[in-house]
Amino acid sequence: MAQRIDTKDLNIYYGDFRAVEDVNMTIEPKSVTALIGPSGCGKSTFLRTLNRMHEVVPGARVEGTVEMEGVDLYGPDVDPVAVRKNVGMVFQRPNPFPTMSIRDNVLAGVKLNNKRISKSDADDLVESSLHGANLWNEVKDRLDRPGSGLSGGQQQRLCIARAIAIKPQVLLMDEPCSALDPISTIAIEDLIGELKQEYTIVIVTHNMQQAARVSDRTGFFNIAGTGKPGRLIEMDDTATIFSSPAEKATEDYVSGRFG
Amino acid sequence: MTTTVSPPAKSSRRRRSGNTDRGFNRVFRWIAVGAGATILAVLAAVALFLISEAWPAITASPEELAAGVPRYPEDTSLLAYLGPLVFGTVLAAVLALVLAVPVAMGIALFISHYAPRRLSQVLGALVDLLAAIPSVIYGLWGFFVLAPVLTPFWTWLNENLGWFPLWGGQVSPTGRSMATVGVVLAIMILPIITAVSREVFLQTPKLHEEAALALGATRWEVIRTAVLPFGRSGVISASMLGLGRALGETMAVLMILSPGFTYTLDILAAGQHQTIAAYIAADFPESTGLGVNTLIAAGLALFVITLAVNMTARWVVARRKDFSGAN
Ligand SMILES: Nc1ncnc2c1ncn2[C@@H]1O[C@H](COP(=O)(O)OP(=O)(O)OP(=O)(O)O)[C@@H](O)[C@H]1O
Ligand SMILES: [Mg+2]
Numbered sequence: 335m336a337q338r339i340d341t342k343d344l345n346i347y348y349g350d351f352r353a354v355e356d357v358n359m360t361i362e363p364k365s366v367t368a369l370i371g372p373s374g375c376g377k378s379t380f381l382r383t384l385n386r387m388h389e390v391v392p393g394a395r396v397e398g399t400v401e402m403e404g405v406d407l408y409g410p411d412v413d414p415v416a417v418r419k420n421v422g423m424v425f426q427r428p429n430p431f432p433t434m435s436i437r438d439n440v441l442a443g444v445k446l447n448n449k450r451i452s453k454s455d456a457d458d459l460v461e462s463s464l465h466g467a468n469l470w471n472e473v474k475d476r477l478d479r480p481g482s483g484l485s486g487g488q489q490q491r492l493c494i495a496r497a498i499a500i501k502p503q504v505l506l507m508d509e510p511c512s513a514l515d516p517i518s519t520i521a522i523e524d525l526i527g528e529l530k531q532e533y534t535i536v537i538v539t540h541n542m543q544q545a546a547r548v549s550d551r552t553g554f555f556n557i558a559g560t561g562k563p564g565r566l567i568e569m570d571d572t573a574t575i576f577s578s579p580a581e582k583a584t585e586d587y588v589s590g591r592f593g
Numbered sequence: 594m595t596t597t598v599s600p601p602a603k604s605s606r607r608r609r610s611g612n613t614d615r616g617f618n619r620v621f622r623w624i625a626v627g628a629g630a631t632i633l634a635v636l637a638a639v640a641l642f643l644i645s646e647a648w649p650a651i652t653a654s655p656e657e658l659a660a661g662v663p664r665y666p667e668d669t670s671l672l673a674y675l676g677p678l679v680f681g682t683v684l685a686a687v688l689a690l691v692l693a694v695p696v697a698m699g700i701a702l703f704i705s706h707y708a709p710r711r712l713s714q715v716l717g718a719l720v721d722l723l724a725a726i727p728s729v730i731y732g733l734w735g736f737f738v739l740a741p742v743l744t745p746f747w748t749w750l751n752e753n754l755g756w757f758p759l760w761g762g763q764v765s766p767t768g769r770s771m772a773t774v775g776v777v778l779a780i781m782i783l784p785i786i787t788a789v790s791r792e793v794f795l796q797t798p799k800l801h802e803e804a805a806l807a808l809g810a811t812r813w814e815v816i817r818t819a820v821l822p823f824g825r826s827g828v829i830s831a832s833m834l835g836l837g838r839a840l841g842e843t844m845a846v847l848m849i850l851s852p853g854f855t856y857t858l859d860i861l862a863a864g865q866h867q868t869i870a871a872y873i874a875a876d877f878p879e880s881t882g883l884g885v886n887t888l889i890a891a892g893l894a895l896f897v898i899t900l901a902v903n904m905t906a907r908w909v910v911a912r913r914k915d916f917s918g919a920n
Contacts, residue, residue, distance in 0.1 A: 390806060419809030429800040433822035442818055443808035493804070500808060 336363035336534040337403045337420075337503045339384060344398035345563075346379050346388060353379045355563035357398075359553060361504075366526060366535045368545035368572065371555030371587070376564030377538045378426075380555070381506050384536065385421035386414040402504075419443075422502035426509040428489035430481030430496070437477040439492055440464060443500035459499055467495035468525050487518025494525065498533070505529060507537040511544065523548050542588055546576050554584045643893040650886035661883030663876065671887070675894055677854040681771070681866035682895065685846065686839040688775030688860065693782050694832050700783075701790035702816060717791065724784035732848030735777040740768030740849065747772055747861045762859030769851040771860035777845050782835030789834065793827030794820050826910040833906040840899055843870040869895040 339361040346354040354376035361367045369377045382388040383396050386407060400407045407417050430439045440460045444451055451459070460477065464470040469491040473484070481492050490510055497505060507526075511519040526535060526548045539545050545552055553569040568581045579585050650658065650671055658674070659665045665674065700720060704713040744766065751764045764770075801819040810818060821828075852867035852875070859865060869891045880888055 385807065387803065387807060390803065415809050415811055418807055423807035425800065425803065425807075427800060429798075429804040431801060431804065431818060431822070433825070442805070446805075446808060446810050446814045446818070496804075496808070 336532060338363045339504065339534065339536075340399075340401045341383075342399045342401070344380075344383065344396065344400060346376065346383055347395050347397070348379075348391065349393040351561075352563040354555075355565050357566045359566060359569060361534060361536060362551065363534045364530055364532070365550040366530050366537060366548050368549035368552045369536065369538045369555060370540070370542065370545050370552060371564070371567075372557065373540075374560075374564070375555040375557040377555050378508050379564075381508055381536060381538055382423075384504070384506055385423055386417045387423065389414065419500055420502055421504040421506060422497035422500065424490070424493050424497055424505065424507040424510045426512055428486055428493050428513065430484070430489050430492050432480060432482040434481060435478045436473050436481050436484070436492060439481040440495050440499050442496055463495040463499040464492075466498050466525075466529070467491040468521055469495055485518075487514045487521065490514060490518070490522065491525070494522070494529075498529070502533065504534040504536070507535065509538050509540060512540065519544070542576070542590075546572060552576070554579070554581070554587060556583055556587070640896065643889060643896055647886060647890035647893045650883060650890040653883060653886075658883065658887065662887045663879060663884055665887070671890060674887075675869075675891055677856055678867055678869045678872055678891055679894055679898065680856050682840060682868040682870070682898065684771060684858075684860070684866060685774055685778060685842075685868050686836050688771065689778030689782055689839040690832060690836050692775060692779035693786055693835060694828075696779070697783050697786035697831070697835075698790055698828060700787045701794055702820070704787075704791050705794040706812065706816060706820065717788075720784050720787045722784075723780065724788070728781060728842060728844040729848075731777055731781055732845040735773060735845055735849040736769070739777060740773045742768075743773055743776065744768040751861050758858050759860050762857065762862040762865075764861045765851070765863030767851070767863065769849055769863050771850065771866045774846050774850050775860065777849060778839045778842055781842065781845065782838050785838065786828075786831045786835040789831035790824065790828050793824040793831070797823045829906055829910055833903060836902055837899055840895065840902070841870050842868075843874045846871040847874050 339359075341357050341359045344354070344357040344359075345352060346357075357380060369381065371377055379388065383400060384407075388394050388396060396408060402420075406412070430436075431442060434442060437456075437460050438445075440463050441451070441456055444456075444459065461470060461474075464473060469488060472488060473492075481489065484492060490513070494505075494510075511522055514522065523544065526537065529535060530550075537545075537548065549572045551569065552572045552575040554567045554575065555564050556567045557564045568575065568579055568584045570579065575584060576588050579588065585591075653661070653671070655668055655670055658669070658671065659667050700716070704717050704720075708716060744764075747768060747770070748764050750760045751762075755761050759772075797820045801823065802815050805815040805819045846868050850866065850868070850871065851863040852871070853864040854867060855865050857865050873888045873891055876884070877888055
């Protein structure tokens with residue numbers, strides 16, 4: 335199920351501003367890839383090109399290719415909507431639909447495109463997705479309450495449940511724990527460890543320990559100065575990046591001697 | 594010396610700024626309370642005026658009313674007399690709302706989520722211009738232009754879909770019917786509903802739109818899952834503003850509608866309906882004594898309807914507050 339992603343000479347623009355330059359990266363299936371780097375170096379921008387969310391911003395565009403199992407996501411007859419069904423995303427700030435119940439939030443993606451789903455199938459899907467997101471026990475008695483009534487950590491796990499309910503092959507997470515307390519963070523990190531059995535996971539994080547704990551491979555982005563594009567400096571096994579990186583900049587960054 | 598003097602000076606300055614802050618606070622509170630009290634007082638004054646002036650008509654017997662009010666039918670209680678007016682008023686407003694809300698939402702969504710920026714600005718300005726046209730002009734236009742233009746269409750509806758309750762009866766050859774009034778009122782309330790809805794739709798949090806997009810939603814599905822639910826209470830408020838205007842609209846109705854006092858749903862026919870506002874405006878110049886009291890009783894009915902509409906809208910909005918996204 336999980337799929338491999340290759341980006342080739344990927345340049346990412348906001349209008350005339352080149353935010354990210356020449357990224358060549360391979361993301362292995364059924365593994366966790368962490369993206370680290372200083373603020374503004376284009377991690378979120380890069381992540382959003384992997385499910386074609388980048389182009390939602392007016393004037394934003396991409397040059398180069400993003401291949402998923404050899405198929406270019408930016409090919410002429412690729413439907414961005416289909417790409418996004420295939421590549422789920424969890425955002426930095428938890429964003430359950432406030433007008434929907436917990437149950438409807440989980441089913442939101444499935445109900446798109448007027449897909450019909452029987453009540454019992456829906457019940458099963460809600461339960462399995464919430465189990466998958468480690469949230470079932472906390473919310474099973476209040477599935478009809480609004481999703482916005484949960485704690486921040488619970489909301490984020492609800493968003494993960496919503497993302498995995500449509501059975502994507504890749505899951506992108508942009509600083510999913512930055513708004514959460516340590517306990518919720520651990521819960522989500524455990525969850526990531528379980529999810530990688532089935533999904534290809536790419537996670538952006540500012541937390542070095544988190545990258546070290548959850549990821550198999552780590553990519554380090556850096557930026558030469560304001561107004562300059564961000565670049566992928568180095569990508570390797572997480573253990574290597576944190577112990578003996580090839581680049582001086584990487585070593586400085588992961589050891590906190592940055593800037 | 595200086596060191597011992599300056600700290601108190603600094604702190605006293607700070608305290609003074611704190612005082613003015615608190616002063617502003619107090620002034621602001623009084624302004625707010627005063628404004629609230631003024632609104633309540635005006636509302637109460639209007640209600641009191643209506644009730645006290647309507648009272649003679651409310652307590653009068655059918656004989657007294659028939660004697661004192663021009664064109665008042667024999668053996669009719671005040672309620673039975675005002676009933677058709679209330680019916681006509683509500684019918685006109687509902688027709689206008691049913692026609693206007695879908696169109697207004699369509700335009701608002703187009704402006705907020707589909708049109709290129711340039712076009713959406715032009716379109717928004719055009720819609721706002723519609724609101725600037727005085728209702729007398731709408732009346733003239735409805736009478737001279739719209740009614741003749743719509744008549745063939747009304748005839749067609751009557752001939753081909755006459756089984757539908759609204760489209761039966763005898764079609765007015767001049768188009769001076771409730772149906773035409775409904776269309777004109779709909780055009781009149783379109784701008785306010787569009788403008789408010791557009792603002793609400795534009796305020797949909799990016800976060801929620803992106804959440805829908807990331808689940809693989811098409812543009813329409815984004816609107817369905819994120820924009821419309823978020824804007825729901827705003828659209829209801831907007832509709833109520835429009836409904837209020839439609840309920841109270843006088844001039845256009847007076848000029849277009851050929852009046853009547855029945856309970857029929859045949860909106861294509863002439864001489865069947867009348868609205869309270871148009872009735873008051875039409876009869877006021879020639880009314881005296883009990884006649885005026887009767888008009889004011891009709892006004893009281895209109896006042897009650899508008900209040901009821903507003904309260905219902907509030908209740909509808911509040912009922913699903915948990916899910917409104919405001920928490
Ligand atoms: N919507 C946008 N329009 C224009 N420029 C943008 C937009 N979003 C981001 N940028 C620019 O692109 C560059 C990369 O931003 P991005 O958000 O990808 O950084 P990041 O690495 O995710 O930073 P952080 O760690 O703070 O989240 C920045 O220079 C930023 O100013
Ligand atoms: Mg970011």
